[in-house]
Each structure stands twice: as structure tokens, then as C-alpha cells.
Amino acid sequence: MERDAPVRPVQQHRHNLALVARLAARLGPVSRARLAHESGLTKSTVTQLTGELLDGGLLREIGTGRSGGPGRPANQLVLNSLGPAGIGLQIEADHVAGCLLDLTGRVRDRALRKADDLTGDPQRAVKAAEPVLRRLLNTANSTDNVVVGVAVGLPARVRDATVVHADGLGWADTNFPWLLGDRLSALGAGGIPVTVANSHQLAARAEHWFGGDEAEVLVHVGGEDGLGAGIVIAGEVHAGARGAAGELGHVRIPGADDPCTCGQRGCLDTVAGRRALLRAAGLDEVVRSRLTGGDGELPALVGSGEAVAVAAVRRAATALGTVLGGLVPALDPDVLVLGGHLPALGSDFLDAVDLSLRQRCPGAAVRVRASRLPADVVARAAATTVTSALIEAPADWLAE
Template sequence: MHRHNVALLMRLIARSAPVSRVELARRCGLTKATVSSLVGDLIDAELVRDLGPGPGGGPGRPAGRLVLDPYGPASVGLQFAADHIAGVVVDLSGRPVARQVRRLDVAALEPAAASRAAAPVLRRLFEDATAAGRLIAGVGVTVGGLVREPVVSWAPALGWREVDLRALVNAELRAVDLFGVDVFVAGEVPCAALAEYQAGAAGDWLYLGGEEVIGLASLDPAAPIAGDLGHVPVRRRGEPCPCGGHGCLELYAGRSAMAAAAGLPGPGPSRLLGDEDALAARIRQGDKAALRALDRGADALAEALLPVRALLAPETIVLGGRLGGLGESFRRRVQDRTGPGLTLRPAKLEPDAAVRGAAGTVIARLIDDPLAWMAG
């Protein structure tokens, strides 16, 4: 019961900060004395901080405002993409406090070599955290593809199949004298969805996006629904797909497919590297071939959402990742084709959503069981 109550308060503070002890007691049904005692434990563990009374207020003793401690334990996110390895340190609220990006042809490397190439990124992130006096609660790792933690089942942009990525990253952590650090592995789309949720999106929404894949995931960490939308058939007599099917969404709305339809020589570098997406630039300029590719992709995506609506009946879907980066014109086209009853919202976060969400997987576990950290 004690573990449950501490976790309940931690989740309420994470979702409602800044919040007072009185408000916490009202929401969770515990006595004010119990809440004050448990909050005191969380403050002592540097998981929660009392900001003191807010401005204004009524008569009597002013209520303190509780938030997750921005100077408490942090987490590291690590992302393997086709042309880079990215890393980030985030605080308990999910705010990035350090970043590293290494340009590299990861798709040309074997998984073990790619993991070795990530060692300098990890070392610099841990050095940044140590210099700021932060303890690292764990490392979250993400790739674009299907993941059965700790194994990457299939990462198409990297050509990886059945890779125990946790073991590889653990080996590199030990190589740079970092022992006893927990490592978690998750797919790019669920990580981006978690980052959106931690940034304030509603838990009953779905997330649609991905930089290297097209996937769908629940925004609610307690309802881990995730799937690969890119290989949902959208054309009965469509083109053959490398997955063995025909007419898959990836062939019409995928990164390479849309670039080819727009007459571009290739999809270009990842958005996280800071370069403007070539297709998005052509769309902004009103290029006719790019606009045709936009229409083609929007039609296919709306078609792929039909079974999603029939099975899950979502009212709101957040459009993020590369498809979200195509801009308002693409979102409106998909929205027009899906009809009433479904709202498509633009994502809040930029191309670093997945790597932030990878770090967020560690934070989410800490929030769900703060006693494990406190007893650590």
C-alpha cells in the first residue's frame, strides 16, 4: 500500500504540476497528514521540489507548489537512425538539458559496430550530467522499427533483424566504465508518443508518426498500444512491397516513396540533423510534382486509417514525425479525406521527439515506482 500511495502521488505531481498538498489529498483520497509525510519523503529523495507559495492567493497559510525536481535524477536517451546517432539527457519533467548528435552512415554498419560508434555520444552525455551534479537513472534506446524489448525484431532503415540491442549498449557502457546502469529498448513511434504525452497531450489520443517508419501508438503509457501502419495494404492491386505484401502504405506515404514521386533523387538527410526536409521545401514552394506526391500520400494515409477508426474509434490523433513535418497542408488533406468524427492535431515536439521519448521511458518507470529509486 505504501508503494502504491507514493507512486500515486508521484504520478499526480508529474501530470498536474504545480500542485499543492491540499489538492493532492483531494484528488487521491488520502489524508492531508499522509500526503504531507509522503511528499516529504519524495522531497528528501530529490524527486519532488516545493517551489513555495504562488503569487496572490486567499487568507491563511499559503499553499506550496509541488513539481518534479528539475535538479533530481535524469535519464539518457539514445537513438540509432540511418544517418546519425543522437543522444539527450532529460530531467524528470522530460526537459532536455544536454544533447549530442553524431552524423554517421549507421545503415552501413553492423549492429555491434553501430553500438561502438555510440560510445563517444554516451560518454559525453554522462560527462555533461556529472558536471551538472545529476545522477542518471537509466538509458532508453530507440530505433525505427519493431521492438520486442530488448530485441530489435526489424529496423528496415538500418537493415537490422533480431538484434539484442540492450546487450550491445550495455557492453559499450561497461567499456566506458559505466556500470549498473539500466538500459531499456523501445520503438521510435512509441517513444515519440510518450514524449508527446509527457509534454501534455491527452492520454486517450493516438499518435501517428515516425521519422523512418510510419507507426501508430497510444499516448497513454498505461495502455501500450503500438503498431506498424506502414505495412497496412491501401491498394488492392498495388505495387509489391519488400515485406512480401502489395499496396502497403509505405509505398505511397513512406519517406523514400514520397520523395521519388516528387522527382527527388532521394529522401535526403534526417530532419534531426538540422537540414530542411527536401520534400517539405518543394511543397512550400508550390512545386507541382511535390504537391501530387502530397495528395498521393494523403489519400493513402486516410485509407490506412479506416481500419484504425473501425477497431479503436479514436476521436483525436496527433500527427507527428516526418508526416507531421510536411506541414499544415498535408494535415488538412488527410483531415479532409478522413471525414467527420476524427480530429488530426499537429504534434508539439520537433524531430527529437523519439530520442526524448527514449529517455522518457526511464523517467516513466521511475515515476511509476519511485520507491525503487529511493531504495536504490
């Protein structure tokens, strides 16, 4: 609703529906009386709104409870775990991972499809996603959950539903939602909307939602191969004017001159990207994500003190800290989370990044920590964007 425009009855109704849905999500189990008290709405209005949310399958009653005050026990309302659900997909060069998430945030099922190489042609990713989608759709059918959306996390710059450029996948100007939607139709699930988002931005959302930090400004830095950042400000992802915010992997590093996949030389990815680290440590440069290849050999070599590996990781930490030392003064984040392949490099790596950052930006108040979230967290965050959208705008779902 615009601040300087009159509020029409239909807008007021949409707003109040969303208000009650959010309160039920935050406070549940909760009575209608408490919803009225917390929302400032009349009891009759709350009764009408909760009735619509119950009929639409977003809420359910779980019996009676007593708040400690006088009067008879009231029926309690909670989000409906058997109601609408979302599917999240996470696509990297060597896998498609997925999860089915209900409204309460419970992961109903997970699936993983390993792949040799999904680069070059997005249709390969669509084909690899098919068995993942089939399993999750079958699970939803068995539990009577209705899938209302599929959200996909890609290591890509996304703008207006188009994959403008996908680092590590070699895609450009691809309408991936259309391609995946066509495959959903072939599976008998046509009409389910598909959205795409940058995986670094989804990882940052995940840290905001699940990581335990109540931060006004949070920055997540990581990746399975190349590096990127996701920025969350006041609960919202900052994607930039063209979806390119956080592309740290292509910041130039003083003294670096190796060629980068972007066509330039000396980018951060050529020093601190996973492929570059393996090459500098004298290891096989074939990059496998954590879901398919675990942490690999490098962390063990660093832990044993092997000189070449330690030197490679130390150089990467210095370069990353230098780049972050330029980012921190601009954003003034509360917390900076290192995720993706970085936490496995150990506490010494984390400390070296922190030291380099503070040498570049003395007096920075930011707290630096490693991510504690699992390797398929992008899929979970993608699914959460579907279910949270239902709670934020239930009128759209009810209208269908």
C-alpha cells in the same frame, strides 16, 4: 495490486509513496498539509512518506509559502531538478540523438552524432551512440544528477527487450539493451539499466505528454522514412500482443505494385514512405532524417506547384487517408496526428489525407492535425519514460 487479493503492508507503502510522488509532481510547489488533504492520508503518514522522498532525492524543499488560510506558512515541496535523471536516445539510419532530462521535465543537455549508415549491424549504432552518451553522462556529473536509466527509441518492433525487426535499419533478433549496456560499462557507467521502445510509440507518447491534446485515444502517424503509427489509449501505449500494433507501412494499397523492403509488393511505404515520395518526384532517393537533412527539396517543389511532385504527394495522401479510414472505425480516436516527415508536405497534403479518410469513413468524428513537436522528440519521450517511472514507482528507486 490485484483487486481480489489482500493488500499487504509493503504493497500499501509502495502505493502510498507513488500517490504522494504523483501529487507532488502535479501540484508542486505543495505543502505537506495539502498533500494530506489531496491524498486522504494522515498528516503523519504524509510527513513520513515525504521524508523518504526527500532522502531519496526525488523531492526538495524550496522554503515557505501561504495557501491563504490561517496558520503559519508551510514548507513547500517540489520535484528535485538536481535528483535522478534519465537519458533518452533516438536512433535512425543516419544519426543518434540524445537528451538528458531531469525529474521536472527540463532538458539539461542535448547531443547529436551524425552517421553515414547505421544499417545492417547494430554495433555501428552502439559506436555512434558512444560520444552522445559520454557528453550526456558528463553533463549529469557536472550538475550532480544521477542517471538512473537510458531509454532508446528505434524504428523497430520490440518485444521483451529484443529488437525483433527494425525497418530501415536491417536488424533482427537483436538484444540491443545488452549491447548498449556493455558500452556504458566501458564508459564507467555500468549498471545503468537500458530499455528499448518503438519510436512510433514514443512519438505517440510525446504527443500525449507534450502536444497539448487531452485525448482519450490518440493516434500518431509518421516516421523519418517508412510509416508507422503509435496508439495511446487512456494514457497507455497500445503495442499489441507481439509489439506490432501500428505497422501501417505494410498495409497493401489497391493499385500499387512496387516491391517493399518487407518482401511484399504494393505496401503503403511504397507510395507514402519518404523514399517512395522522393523517387516519384524524380529526386535523389537518399533519405536523410530531419535532424541531419532538414525537410529536403520535396516540400519546396510542392509549394511551388511543380506538377510531378504535387502528383506524387497527392497520391501519397490518398493512399494514407485510405489506410487511416480503415483504422479510425476500429479505434475511434479523438485525434489523429501526422508527424515525422509528413507535416513538411504542407496543409494541402493534410487536407487531402483528411478528405480521403472521410471518403473511406464518412461521419468520422476524429480531428486530424499536424505535429508541432521538434525532430528529436523521440529522444525526449524516451528520457521521459525513465523519469516518469521514478514518479510512478519511487519505492524501487528508494530500495536501491
